[in-house]
Amino acid sequence: MALAAAGVAALGIGAALPARAQATEGAAAAPSELKQVVVTGTRRADRTLAESESPVDVISARDLQRTGTTELATALAQLLPSLNFPRPSLTDASDAVRPAQLRGLSPDQTLVLIDGKRRHTTAVVNINGTQGRGSAPVDLNAIPLAAIERIEVLRDGAAAQYGSDAIAGVINIVLKKGARGGLIGLEAGQTDAGDGGRGSASASVGLALGESGWARLALETRHQQRTNRAGVDTRDAATEPRLGQVNNRLGDPDSTQQSAVINAALDLGRETQAYAIGTFSHRDTTSAAFWRTLATATANNVATLYPQGFLPLEETTSTDLGLILGARGNLSDWRWDVSLNHGRNRFDIDVANTANYSLGAASPTRFDAGRLTNQQTLVNADLSREIDVGLFSPLTLSLGAELRRERYGIDAGETLSYQSGGASGFPGFQPSNAGSHSRRNVAIYAGAEAELARGFSASAALRGEHYSDFGNATSAKLSGRYVFTPAVALRGTVSTGFRAPSLAQQYFATTSTNLINGALIEAGTFPVESAAAAALGARPLKAEKSRNVSIGLLLQPTQNWQTTVDVYQIDIDDRVLLSANLSLPAALRAQLAAQGVLVSAGRYFTNALDTRTRGVDLVSTLQQDWGALGRGNYTLAYNHTKNSIRGVADDPALLTANGLALIDRVSIARATVGSPKDKLVLSADHRWGDWNGRLAATRYGSFTVRQSNAANDQTFGAAWVLDVSAGWERGPWNATVGVDNLSDRYPDRVIAANAVGGILTYSQFSPFGFNGRQYYAKVGYRW
Template sequence: MPLPSSFRASIPLNVIALAAAASLAPSAQAQATTASPAVGSASDQLQQVVVTGTRRVNRTVAESESPVDVLSAADLQRTGTTELATALGQLLPSLNFPRPSLTDASDAVRPAQLRGLSPDQTLVLIDGKRRHTTAVVNINGTQGRGSAPVDLNTIPLAAIERIEVLRDGAAAQYGSDAIAGVINIVLKKGARGGSVNAELGQTDAGDGFRHTEAASAGFALGQDGWIRFALENRHQQRTNRAGVDTREAATEPRFGQVNNRLGDPDSHQQAAVLNAELPRAGALQAYAVATLSHRDTVSAAFWRTRATAVANNVAGLYPEGFLPLQRSTSVDIGLVAGVRGELAGWSWDASLNHGRNRFDIDVANTANYSLGNASPTRFDAGRLSNQQTVLNLDLSRELELGLAAPWTLAVGAEARRERYEIDAGEPASYQNGGASGFPGFQPGNAGAHGRHDVAAYASLEGRVTQAFSASAALRTEHYNDFGNATSAKLSGRYAWSPAVALRGTVSTGFRAPSLAQQFFATTSTNLINGALVEAGTFPVESAAAAALGAKPLKAEKSRNLSLGLLLQPLGQWQTTVDIYQIDIDDRILLSANLSLPTALREQLAAQGVLVSAGRYFTNALDTRTRGVDVVSTWQQDWGRAGRGQYTLAYNHNKNSVRHVDDNPALLSANNLTLIDRVTLARATVGSPKDKLVASAEHRRGPWSGRLAASRYGSFVIRQSNAANDQTFGAAWLLDVSAGWEQGAWHVSAGVDNLTDRYPDRVIAANAIGGILAYNQFSPFGFNGRQYYAKVGYRW
């Protein structure tokens, strides 16, 4: 599969050098196309059966035609966190999980990126079944602005057997959203085994105390059936790295103090997973998976100064100023029930999958300025809800084609119903400007919207010869709101010897605009060009959006190319190198914040929309993503000295713009730009181009030790004024831990970010009176050094 010369030229020399070093000398690696326990050989890991990206029942990691990372439960537990998304961010170089703050609901539901693309361009599965997305839309200045992805942190680590991450386009296999790849969460199964675990942690700065308690167990149902549960209680206190407030020195009684919050919010979550399987007559099996999560979060808006309180007649309530607090509750429910069996040589699986996410927002410690000192200080700001119901029928069988081995034919059909709803807040939360910090959802924003789609797919995969395997997949879908979409994928793998194999894929894909992107509407207080303004987010088909030049949304379309090399010169050492290119047309994103001139403000005011800025979703951008993943694993038995596992993983990722649609004439006439330099930067250079993770783990008797080093590349934040652009430098982080295991007991303790590394500080021009000390795009947050200890008992 030859690559364009322009693609080859885009791969930096340091990537080529790293690939060569990884393949010629035993190095180290962290996640891998295999990720595994500290015992056993790399060869054993390569023979692990995977279920993501294939319909075959016996495909191993080594045989996969696309790169698949497999993270075991032990890998996840060895990190210094109990949040799934945070653990994945520490282990996977291709995954970015920043920790935004001062971003309203995005503080509570943080998005994760795969390969530098939008968070909603990664499909999430649980045991191969599509997971529903959150109701929250990331509308503020976060990475993934405009997306409404799956909330990974609703799934407790105690329920997980392993994570399979397919780093390849897979829309032809799984449908919409699988442009960047697929994260498949595989749950623990069977009646045997259980565990109880507890974890404590805190930052070196003395804040952010957290604790987690979890349990998992299985029980027999009848002779061959089983049921398992996992429970988790997780609590984290806030961290704060805000700078001192230097605004309005002459009038502020709290001048020079830390008035704001910038960091992790206060959060308390309870989560449960229940899964079961019950054999029926013959080969028939009934199964079910239920998930439940309840999370309360308290995050902050910007500090309102005394001068602001006086000017808005609420100084009687807040004589020194005030800090609005957003108190949110997220309730997430999922249920899958199905039956599978064998009939006339076919394996079949019929399932019903329902999921919903509800997000309620209250605003406290605030006021509606129009009510003056008589204003309430707490408001019900409304509710967001998202639902998904999926009906699946999957069939597969082995075919004898006279080739090296039987081929697997799979066919299936899917019907999906989605619903998105906004409930208005109480009148005082939105009237006449509404609650300061987060005005409530207005009746004009409220409403319920639904759609449905039907899909059919077919795939064929198998061995042409003992050395050459291939697969093909085709999927077609019909959405009642935007029409048809068809995706295709071709893959192949050729093994020159047991030590060398080449693999590659070519595929097309799509992502349907979510209902949230089509219908989400709100008015909120945002920081735009250094000032707090009321900004409206308008549905594309609303009169307000039409007045700003909006057009109906259409589906994103993608084309994926990948080429990979697998090397295993020794049984205990293997390396993979995968290069890829992803072109996306009609990419869906939220427009720039359009600071409205007087004429447009008056035009919107005539519609009852009182804002100083507006934005809406658009398909105005075509992008290209090129990159390379290098993964190498070496395991060594040192005899009496114990056993070691050494791992190295590296991702280089470059996003570029291929095309920007012409600016709407109405905006040009008012000196406004739909896709500005800030929006382009967020899609291209706002996340690190490079990430490297290296670790070494050693076990001797009951003792173990682990050392992990991560390097996060530089990233760029642009402002409307180019003079205020800032490049944030690369950073190394070092994590260390030690453990002891005896019988059923295991204890560990560690330090994340041992050197207390912080990202570069925000320059004064962007710090808003000194408050914004650190940038929320930092890929490793800005909490500094953290300590933790874990204890567990398993049986």
């Protein structure tokens, strides 16, 4: 503890972790849960939740199932104040693969694990005006809830333990294990507005493999109908045949998904076990672009195809595969684990109900716009053992090595999808965009953990990495925990970290129709090393580097009442962002046109910002036995996060000469004030015999959306959302009915100047979406 505190003082920062991580930020931690062994953030085999030196939230399968959703990311957003999951719309592929943020940072600054193994990211790059713009995060919703035993969320920098991406924290999805037990579940729901109907069916079953093995299979299928909160389109109103009607879609898309997880292990004798994890997800999504008015169709000679105007539709398919094969065991007091981990995401894009204006009335109305793929293959070897070196407890020494290969690819669409402007709504990927790119990474790491004296534990970790494309990175972490009394404990960490720019950030390229300053404009996204990016002053990307400091206090005055206060600071240098939409003057447009690039705006990735994130988590949980009236769990959970700018990179001279800024006020706002600074969750769970009930009130703080014209900036006010449910459970049967957003709360409406002819009624930055009140019912059978 003294060493960790010295590190805190040296950096002049107060930061935080709870001295006791709660069982879930939204449900109370029972005393028995505090004794639960956790596997995230430690190499010890017997580390309990109460003993963890870093803040770990443990969210059980029951917690997930008791929310009003079947989407993992949505469930986590309801339970964790530190996690933000907005529901963007009219943002191309981001409608289908939505990004989640931890501690207000970029979605790709949180590492996701499956049973402690690194999960591959999606192939989709969020390039439109969403939170997480420029990121290619993991698709959390590809994992079915039926497969999950619990989720451990490490809210601390962990690059020294797990490598790149673990700047904001780690989400470790722990799967169900063993041959015993199973479940079948059905769920249905819809919004109060009558749309958004959804249904799902799931199952999980365990099977014995001979006398010494087991396998678990989880299956899920779900369907989500679209919601629509778009306003009446007033563009070209005087000449439009659909005057006074809602032409656009603004809300959740139509989506159908099938997913499966198989998890198996087999004892081989001599303290050796083979294991395997397979994951599969297939999601079809239909989302909309902006409505093309009749005036536009007439001007481009496709009015014979669409005499009332038309709504281009993006029909996408995300196919996600993962396979982990490994063996683990004990040999001469060493615990060892060797594994092969391969993951792949493919994202196919078709554009329907559209036209290529250059072809006039002869244009097809459907195009294959191409596909994106992302692959990751890892080989891991981990060793650990306990060594008696004369301390209060044995020293746990861990060593490891990792070899990783990544590949990112773009396949061009059919010729007519991109030729001469391409398909309206989403022009196809061009041959100049297409290609396959790869890199290799080698890492070695070591760690040590021990209880140095009674009540005082400490740990250290060191990791070195070499990337074939940008070089070396080193990170370190030091943690400590001191127990003053059974009711009071203090712990803290100091760490450095890094995040390598993803291959998607280095090589993603497309031309798409974007909403820029209230107008639809063809904008190009250029690879940083391309001739087009060079023409706009691009420089090679560097890795992000971070410094994390945290300190936390646990107060446990009684066995049934625990309170944690966590304070943290995260400094990130050379943060990788997608540049501003650079509205190009005639000279630059002509220069790009000479390369065959016909756009009015351009952007590329850049190491543009140095940022600082400061925050505090407060969690207080109480259990109360009411005798004959049952038992209740009560939680207050609060997160405050403030992001600020420490430095902005100088603009390239070429941009300055043309009056352009690489990072504009819109980009800075997205990184600092675009998500709520505050989130408060008050929840009460009560069980009485066969009956149970849950009441959760969540307050989302205000957020700000800036525009290029400061006069059109808008701050959206704080909002309370109330969720209620009632359940019954007897023997193997259980049933739940509930209402999310009981008061039918919507975010503030978008001001007229930003509504694009009345279409955009609500902001896609809203942390609780804009679907209003929703009803749901669930029924399940367990054995």
